[in-house]
Amino acid sequence: MKCADGFFKIFSLPVRRILQKADLNFAELQEIRMRINSPLMIRQRGKEYKLTEEGKLLRCNGNEQYEKENIHYVDRCELMETMEYIAGYSLYAYEDELRQGFLTIQGGHRVGVAGKILMEEGKVRSIRYISFLNIRLAHQVEGCADKVMPFIVENGEVCHTLIISPPCCGKTTLLRDVIRQISNGNAWCEGKNVGVVDERSEIGGAYQGVPQNDLGIRTDLLDCCPKAEGMMMLIRSMSPEVVAVDEIGDYGDIKAIESVLNCGCRLIATVHGSSVEDIEKKPLLQKMVKEHVFDRYIILNGKKKIGSVWGIFDGRGTRLYGEEGVVC
């Protein structure tokens, strides 16, 4: 698969050969983990596997005994080589990202890093001796927002929508498809100009400013831009009808959201949480919930499968959709 081959290029040559030999379904591949002196491991369709030198997948279920299998153990050289490819031989360019503990690469995939932290004046300066990598694959699922679109569009207008979800439940994937559908237009609304602030390059997966994921024909993207500044820049210069942001949470974001709403733009945002009540406990978001800023709340929980919608509620808390349907 061409996109798989392109993706596997970020790994060291020995690991690359193993991954190419392995019987992997790229569309279902979720994570690849590299830890020095530990087995090379992947997560596919919610299940964990170790890999052998021959590319064979060995299921990890706690009791396994694979003494006879030639499991591939990651060494320091392989991990360093992988880091070189991930960073394009330019680790300096990811200084800010490393401070946060992850970097986003072409395709929108997130690479979490861990190792020895270098501190400066009480703050994280960088990571030295990177020893652990967690490569989380981003998959665009076109059509995953089909079931939620009828609930977030009213009379042809997009409602202010907040997607609430715990980590790894598909909120960014859902947001991406919502953006795409609003931008292109669909059965529920005409195509609208959408402005996206993609602080961590996860929504668009932009490479050199060009989104690698399909965000629609009327979407303008601000890549690697802080959300607060990004929202202000968009409303000043790009005349968006809808503004979309991922993982709102701090004071600056909330202030910028107020400006977006005052300009008449529609807002689609996501936040970490498990319910509206959970969001109400967050001091910064409490006010927005109480003032019914958002007309729609989509709650994901990922219990059955990633992308499971637990419920869709209106601004007053009335349940509009309550079946545990899988949308992504």
Add this chain to the structure above:
Amino acid sequence: MLKLFGAGLTMFSCFAAGCLICAEMKKRIHILEELRRMTVMLSAEIGYANTMLDEAFGSIAKRVSQPLSDFLVHVQEKMQKGEEANLGVIFEKQLEMDLKGTALKESDLASLRTLGGQLGYLDVAMQKKTLDYYLEQVSDACVQAKKEYREKEKMFRCLGFGAGAFLVILLY
């Protein structure tokens, strides 16, 4: 008549040999100046825009002349292929392929080799220091080369003419 023609040809070839040496020296100065420009641009790309090296090389390749342009494009291609664990190895191989037969001296290539081995190491501040150091080296080499050219240009041309005259006298 034939002897005259032969003598003329001998004189001309020796003079041309002298001119060729001068041309090589001039070419070296041109390449060193291009290397200086490349370093300044690379420093700006990294310092200002935090550009990754492969992207920076691709962008700078369009702004410098041959043979540096080809060298940078090939380095970019090799980096994007992802078959070498070390940028220094990529630089070394491309230096051998694209810059070895040019007017650059072995010392110029050695400095460039060292630069390749140090790029990408640590943080932006380190990149700037590395590039500043290389800029200093290449600027010095450029100044030295220009001085050498000024001193030796006439000498080589005259030597060429003189050698031609000597050969003519000797042979004819």
